Amino acid sequence: MTEGNFVDYVKIYVSSGKGGKGSSHLHREKFIEKGGPDGGDGGRGGHVILKGNKGLWTLFHLKFARHIKAGHGGDGGSSRSTGADGEDKYIEVPLGTVVRDKETNEILFEITEHGEEKILVQGGKGGLGNWHFRSSTNQTPRYAQPGMPTEELDVILELKVLADVGLVGFPNAGKSTLLSVLTSAKPKIADYPFTTLKPNLGIVAYRDFQSFVIADIPGIIEGAAEGKGLGHYFLRHIERNSTLLFLVPADAEDIKKEYDILLDELRRxxxxxxxxxxxxxxxxxxxxxxxxxxxxxxxxxxxxxxIPYMFISSVANQGLTELKDKLWQMLNIDTEQPENSHGL
Incomplete structure (x- = not known):
């Protein structure tokens, strides 16, 4: 996936289908001049449904789909025939997608499992046909219910990357280089700040065919929590990671100070x-x-x-095996293991 194809924020308008009208038909056939009511019910309008898909990593496919509408229900017919239900509209989204009401900014739900389905807007219920309204005092009702109207909603879809480990550091700290040597991911790498503008994901192959996912998050700057630099645009991706890897270059003026700034931005x-x-x-x-x-x-x-720390060199391939071992241990933590581990 190229960096330009990574989309983690889209606004869309969704509309369900309206319910079909009930029929007010009266039964007519040869030799039966005044048959009773036999109008059928209208069909249900289509739902708009979000569905989790573990094969998706981005919302790019929704970038230009600003209006999504489900099908309308069919009208009822004679002989108590029910109208066809409107076609449901499925929107497949990557795992970790958060759905917000655009107007209130309220979180409606989250999609976190493959195949998980959530109805975003419900289709209108079909109206009842006149057959339901017959009675001893009203044997030929000539009216039926209209279908229920559509539901409309403006929503925001936000993707929070689902990864086991999140790389946190200042711009140009070497996060993309580390990701490229630990995984088969090919992030953009250059010797200037803010090379990475979108999160990059990579799968780290471990022993016995096991693996874990690591995410390279765009570099943090001081004041990011208030929206400076790339601000909240990337910080939300770190919320999903179970382990945070703080990357500080050895040539930093003050390693502890850099770590404290990064930690403070996350706290704020x-x-x-x-x-x-x-x-x-x-x-x-x-x-x-x-x-x-x-x-x-x-x-x-x-x-x-x-706090555990390690020394590594991505370019010279130093300490990378020990790093993978340590991350695997932290992701599958054994409380009896010692907390501190100082790798060389």
Whole structure:
């Protein structure tokens, strides 16, 4: 999937089908001049239904589908025949899609499972035919119910990426490079900030044919929680990740300060983010000799007390196996495992 094809926010107007009219037909045939009522019911209008599809990763297919309408129910007929139900309209969406009412911004529901179906707007009920209104005092009713009208709704569909691990870091911290060496994903990589403008997903192959999903989130800047830079546009994708991998380059002026800024932006956006498992990864470790790395470890042991950290180099392929092992352990956490793990 190219970056331009990743769409995680669309606004659409949906309309259900109206119910068909009931029939007010009176039975007529040869030798029967005054038959009773035999008008059938109208058919139900079509629903607009959202359906989860694990094969989709983006809302791109809905980018230009601004109006989605279901079919109308058919009118009732003679001989108590019921009109045809209107055609239901299915909208397939990727897992992790959140549906909001555009007017109130209220969350209506979320789609998180493959094949899960939720009715967005219900089709109108078909009207009853005059056969239902016959009585001893009104044997030939010449009226029937109209069908119920359509339901209309303006909604916002937001995709929150479903990944096991979310890469968090400042622009140009090396997140895309790390994703490219851990997975078969091919994100855009360059030596300038904000190369990544949309989340990239990759599947990390692990031992015994097991795997987990990692997401490269566009770089955070200070003030992102207030909407600066790419703001909320990407922060919502981190909400779904069970583990957060904080990537800080070894040549950063102050590794602890960068981590604190990143953590504070997540806290200001959603305090529940701090409940997630965290792993700090110092990238570009090939720039460090053994003596400098030992000095940094002494400082980081104090700065990151109780928080696991590792040194890696994506370019030199250093520490990547240990990183995969650590992430797998955190995703399948064993409470008896020691909390801190200082990889070399």
């Amino acid at each position: 956006y959603n305090p529940e983010m701090l409940d997630k498992d965290r792993l700090i990864v110092v990238s570009k470790a090939d720039m460090l000799d053994d003596e400098l790395k030992a000095e940094m470890k002494q400082e980081l042991d104090i700065a990151f007390k109780g």
